[in-house]
Amino acid sequence: MSAALFVSDLHLCPTRPKIARQFLAFLNGPGREAQALYILGDLFEYWAGDDDLSEPFNAEIVGALKNLTEHGTGLFFLRGNRDFLAGEGFARASGAVLLEEPHLFTLFGKPTLLMHGDTLCSDDLSYQEFREEVRSQAWRDAFLAQPLGLRKKQIEALRKRSEQAKQVKPASIMDVNAGAVANLLQRYRFPLLIHGHTHRQAHHESNIDGQPCERWVLGDWFERGSYLACDEEGCRAAPWPPAA
Numbered sequence: 001m002s003a004a005l006f007v008s009d010l011h012l013c014p015t016r017p018k019i020a021r022q023f024l025a026f027l028n029g030p031g032r033e034a035q036a037l038y039i040l041g042d043l044f045e046y047w048a049g050d051d052d053l054s055e056p057f058n059a060e061i062v063g064a065l066k067n068l069t070e071h072g073t074g075l076f077f078l079r080g081n082r083d084f085l086a087g088e089g090f091a092r093a094s095g096a097v098l099l100e101e102p103h104l105f106t107l108f109g110k111p112t113l114l115m116h117g118d119t120l121c122s123d124d125l126s127y128q129e130f131r132e133e134v135r136s137q138a139w140r141d142a143f144l145a146q147p148l149g150l151r152k153k154q155i156e157a158l159r160k161r162s163e164q165a166k167q168v169k170p171a172s173i174m175d176v177n178a179g180a181v182a183n184l185l186q187r188y189r190f191p192l193l194i195h196g197h198t199h200r201q202a203h204h205e206s207n208i209d210g211q212p213c214e215r216w217v218l219g220d221w222f223e224r225g226s227y228l229a230c231d232e233e234g235c236r237a238a239p240w241p242p243a244a
């Protein structure tokens with residue numbers, strides 16, 4: 001049986017065309033061979049709203065996703081902090097099924113939990129406050145009621161502020177909080193957790209009350225791409241494009 005693939009944190013944008021091309025090649029390569037592709041957030045550097053689907057860069061990426069789903073690969077999309085405004089319009093255009101987090105399902109017989117990962121960074125209090133505000137329906141409705149051009153300007157300003165804030169935040173604050181991970185694993189007692197967001201690609205193994213638990217952290221697509229492939233044998237991380 002073919003594998004299920006997981007990616008996150010591609011941060012696709014027109015100013016980084018090489019990564020966009022690599023992602024399109026990924027969709028036409030491993031993506032086509034897979035039974036399902038799970039995108040766990042931050043596919044786009046930002047998403048200003050589904051009325052931006054006709055912008056040429058967005059249209060190319062979303063069109064490629066649609067081709068993949070028409071080919072027969074299942075596509076699942078869990079929103080990240082950069083593309084949390086992706087909605088039903090994006091889902092229809094891409095053929096993706098939108099997932100809410102935490103997404104609980106059975107992956108090749110293994111109870112599995114999927115998240116973007118930003119909620120696990122509970123030490124970053126200012127970010128968590130910001131997240132709570134922008135994820136409210138009231139904020140979303142008010143923001144999306146503004147003209148697209150104005151929304152994009154506001155997002156640019158927010159991104160600049162966030163970059164500046166990151167300069168002065170200790171690295172430890174931007175990683176997951178060990179307690180938040182332990183609480184989550186204790187609550188669900190799932191043997192497999194897959195998330196992204198921190199850009200700290202890793203495979204952590206832990207033991208929760210005698211039960212082994214694997215936590216895979218997906219890598220970003222800044223220097224090069226990577227993905228996680230899971231099947232009956234288990235999961236393994238792979239670089240994209242493949243190592244020469």
Ligand code: MN
Nearest residue numbers: 042080081197
């Ligand atoms: Mn993120």
